[in-house]
Amino acid sequence: MWYRQNRVGYICGSYARHGNIACTNHAISEKELAQVILNDIDWMYNKISDKKFLSDVKALEKKRVHLNQKELNLIDDEINSIKVKKRRYIEINGFTCEVQNHKTQVK
Known part of the structure; x- marks a missing residue:
């Protein structure tokens, strides 16, 4: 995953390096990625606390x-x-x- 300021998020590394020959253009916004990471951390914390x-x-x-x-x-x-x-x-x-x-x- 590579950060792109013009998209305010991250794009696929293969797409960034090789273009649409290697991969489709898919991206995730920084806010969405942060939320996914926080959800995973929360899930792990709850699991360990169990x-x-x-x-x-x-x-x-x-x-x-x-x-x-x-x-x-x-x-x-x-x-x-x-x-x-x-x-x-x-x-x-x-x-x-x-x-x-x-x-x-x-x-």
């Missing part, structure tokens, strides 16, 4: 926190499982190396 809306947002937040905590616990469990597997692998590998060293020393 107690049910706030309780819904809080419930959604609580649910997200719970899901995030659950996912974090799963990741922690997976990390611990990998650590256990790593220790076992090192123990088995270390034992195998010790047996091989012992066999070579015996010969």
Whole structure:
């Protein structure tokens, strides 16, 4: 949207740049645009002020926190499982190396 003083309002940006090839000539007056914006702000304020809306947002937040905590616990469990597997692998590998060293020393 581009402001045009001769129209005391805003016109379509595509129309302003490229003319009627790109878009039709449509405009909105500054007063009308201001009223639409004020109506939207008023609607949003009323929506946010609504107690049910706030309780819904809080419930959604609580649910997200719970899901995030659950996912974090799963990741922690997976990390611990990998650590256990790593220790076992090192123990088995270390034992195998010790047996091989012992066999070579015996010969």
